């Protein structure tokens with residue numbers, strides 16, 4: 347998923363209007379749909395798991411615990427392995443599918459992966475919407491997960507191959523923006539569907555995934571192949587014509603030649619996975635593992651998946667809990683816009699560090715607030731209004747901190763630091779590590795809340811501290827550096843320079859990055 351590394355401050359905004367051809371516009375819409383699918387899933391599960399009719403039907407023991415005398419330990423009311431499995435099964439499935447999708451995408455083209463993704467997602471939404479038994483729910487979630495694995499792997503790739511070079515940074519975070527919009531739409535729908543008399547609103551919430559599924563399925567059928575994919579499959583003349591149409595100009599020679607060169611260079615690398623283990627790629631491999639790991643260890647998905655459950659646990663009514671999820675959803679979208687605005691002005695490191703400090707403070711305050719009221723035994727007594735407001739304000743400030751730092755940058759930075767010859771393999775690692783830790787956090791959160799209690803927030807705060815120190819010492823600034831020149835950031839770095847020597851730089855520094863992922 348390549349992105350702009352060298353766009354000068356403000357450059358993206360200035361060149362944006364007027365220059366986008368209809369082809370590229372369609373590309374943006376498809377990318378947005380891919381993000382919506384992912385975001386819709388992230389946002390929907392927390393809401394339905396706090397709806398009583400849903401719990402009563404599928405997870406009656408959780409329902410009974412929730413309904414029991416309020417003096418029982420609030421921290422543990424949602425602790426159920428099957429309930430957790432419902433949320434997290436999707437991410438394990440997505441992890442597996444994204445590995446398979448990388449081969450499908452390479453051999454059969456990006457469109458086919460998108461189509462697979464849409465169809466699987468469609469099937470999962472139907473199964474979930476009509477679910478009668480827990481297994482139908484879980485199998486449905488797994489199908490949705492497979493769908494996401496395919497679309498998340500292929501859509502950003504399609505996007506980056508279609509996008510004009512100078513728009514890549516903005517388009518990259520645009521994908522994250524659509525994830526946040528998907529999350530928001532899901533929470534708003536949950537809020538309204540929960541009110542449906544008869545208690546079947548959860549079916550609409552889950553079945554609503556049909557809409558983005560249909561859009562991506564149809565989209566994948568009508569979209570053109572990327573010129574890059576055509577070159578890879580030997581259709582050079584068609585690819586040149588396509589590129590002329592996409593760019594809206596006749597003279598595409600330079601870019602076309604770069605595409606061909608890039609495609610030839612990447613075809614020569616027989617074992618990208620093995621290559622990734624070479625010493626000179628140590629900084630890249632480290633980032634491909636650590637960035638997604640840290641992104642998930644911010645604890646953001648505790649809020650994204652379980653906001654209503656969490657708010658419910660700390661004393662909000664069911665309705666107020668769903669409303670609070672809508673509020674965090676709005677903050678999430680708004681703060682992502684701030685990131686789009688500032689990423690090429692203030693740089694990645696500034697956003698990472700500022701976001702880190704902000705999250706750390708908020709986590710400490712939330713831990714203290716919950717600890718003070720609920721103590722160790724989880725029995726809050728009467729909760730005053732000001733208390734609820736303080737908790738919501740700090741959780742929102744925490745979400746904003748994430749949404750302009752680790753959220754978008756967790757995807758953007760890896761995409762701009764991998765050289766072409768290892769990009770595909772490194773990106774697969776990035777996606778699967780992300781999915782793996784999303785799964786782990788989803789899987790253990792409710793148990794952790796039950797056992798660690800308010801200490802849960804301290805747990806994630808600890809990781810935020812570690813990752814901020816890591817960024818300070820180990821992550822070089824990538825703002826304003828052309829992708830072809832990216833090797834210099836390692837060569838000039840106090841630590842990473844021991845892996846990327848001057849000689850390596852001369853050999854590898856001028857690799858033409860082209861458009862291949």
Ligand code: BGC
Pocket residue numbers: 388522525526529641646647650678752753754756757780784
């Ligand atoms: C993360 C997701 C998270 C979302 C929240 C993404 O960057 O990968 O795990 O739920 O941001 O907006």
